[in-house]
Amino acid sequence: MTAARIVVVGTGYVGLTTGACLASLGHRVTCVDVDQAKVARLSAGRVDILEPGLSELVARGLTSGRLTFVVGAREAVQDAEGVFLCVPTPMGAGGSADLRAVEAVTEEIGDVLPSGCALITKSTVPVGTSRRIREMVGRSDIPVVSNPEFLREGTAVVDFLNPDRIVVGSDDREAATWVGSLYEDLASATVICDAASAELVKYAANCFLAVKLSYVNSIAELCERLGADITVVTEGMGYDRRIGRSFLKPGPGWGGSCLPKDTSALVKIAESVQYDFGLLNSAIEENIAQRDRVVAKIAGAVGGTLNGARIGVLGLAFKAGTNDLRDSPALAVSSVLCALGAELTAYDPAVGGEIAGMTVVDDPYQVAKAADVVVVLTEWDEFKRLDWSYMAEQMDGDTVVDTRNLLDPQAILDVGLCWQGIGRPRVRREVNA
Known part of the structure; x- marks a missing residue:
């Protein structure tokens, strides 16, 4: 496996687990958040989320240098090969998913992504969101990929490192295959679609x-x-x-x-x-x-x-x-x-x-x-x-x-x-x- 340069936007439950686990697989991961105090705590190895094994993975990632935490996505993504969007998509008005955080990050980083960088939605988003993101970015050289998470609270680290399946979807088959390869050290069925x-x-x-x-x-x-x-x-x-x-x-x-x-x-x-x-x-x-x-x-x-x-x-x-x-x-x-x-x-x-x-x-x-x-x-x-x-x-x-x-x-x-x-x-x- 070739280590990839990964940026994870959002250090909530999904984002922090994703970042720490990808770093444990050998990738170089930068986790981004807008909360300066939270970034400082995480940089010091202090994890507020109650999740078995997560604090230990964060500590190992920091010690190895493969995991870092920063404020501000725009600068962080400029040399990334893949950017995971792990921001909240809560229930919005009328019951639909609220995509304002996804759209805000897309607008913030779209014009500074390096050519060929995969923009990957890890957050749960409605069907059609990849198309919407592609339209917002407006660049044919930026593939958009859906890579949904299947993490259970309380066993998230185990679920990430021992998945039932990995699902990767994109209208750019090559990009989907590359995202799938990030997990190649994990013994799991991979669905490319x-x-x-x-x-x-x-x-x-x-x-x-x-x-x-x-x-x-x-x-x-x-x-x-x-x-x-x-x-x-x-x-x-x-x-x-x-x-x-x-x-x-x-x-x-x-x-x-x-x-x-x-x-x-x-x-x-x-x-x-x-x-x-x-x-x-x-x-x-x-x-x-x-x-x-x-x-x-x-x-x-x-x-x-x-x-x-x-x-x-x-x-x-x-x-x-x-x-x-x-x-x-x-x-x-x-x-x-x-x-x-x-x-x-x-x-x-x-x-x-x-x-x-x-x-x-x-x-x-x-x-x-x-x-x-x-x-x-x-x-x-x-x-x-x-x-x-x-x-x-x-x-x-x-x-x-x-x-x-x-x-x-x-x-x-x-x-x-x-x-x-x-x-x-x-x-x-x-x-x-």
Whole structure:
């Protein structure tokens, strides 16, 4: 492999992982950001993102000299062979992807890119964005390439260095092949295709996962109504290789930085070509319904009225292993509880500071103090290791609502509490006459 001169614009979750991992593969990488303080922290090896292995990769990249951090993209790109755009594409007005950051960077660097430099979108962008960027740059000597990321928060470094597949799309086949060669040291299938197909792959994959999660939450609701157990049902499903075991765990709904915005964006993309994507719309509606069902379950545990109820919340991040609160279902449920008058005390091992409407504490046992109910909303393993006997002593109520089916129901029963999960029979403590 020949080391390439790479610039990564954006040092957020995707950009920093991309830059550090490409440097670990031997490329010379310059990561660019507009935040001077952030660039200074990264240059000193301080990584704010909670992601296993990322701090170590950044430190090694800095020590080797293959990874640097600078402010300002215009100067940084002038000797680059490839420029990765890793800037935010959040949900915009009406649900479409907001491409202002992508367009701003394109306008900033378009006229100073060296001839032949590949301009590569790593951010999730709607179909047609490569064409739009090519028109904005207005140079036939600058190939535009789509190279979507498939990183899961909490395992991003592992995912990057051990990918299921690498997808590279461009109307310039030679440029797409060159971008694919940047990953040649990784053992992975590589899909070389046109730009539109590459852009759609990311949306198609994420939206399929969202549909799968909404489906399993619907099956969990049926389990509760029919007296079945979702853990048995999904075990039976998971042995089918056509279905697989992943994304078959029910919960308080799906969220995070990708699925909500990507499902909304694909619905808008479909509308732009006059296609009513009813299946995806239903998955989005089911996700909202799941949150409401969880709120109703918690209300039932405190007697039906949430106003004035004291609720202890375990978990705020959208999933374990990250401190990301973006579109967190845990936070969404908590916000509804607050709006309905509940008094929340919350703990998350990766989340601190102030959150409107609730008290955030730094000790998980504090959430149980005088609580009418304790609710598990994020699947942190440490919650399984809590002293639930002590938790029970602190509570005023007698129920744990486990929206992740994380805890051992018998262990909760043994300390004199009731346990209620998602799609599973409720376990009640026996009361002697």
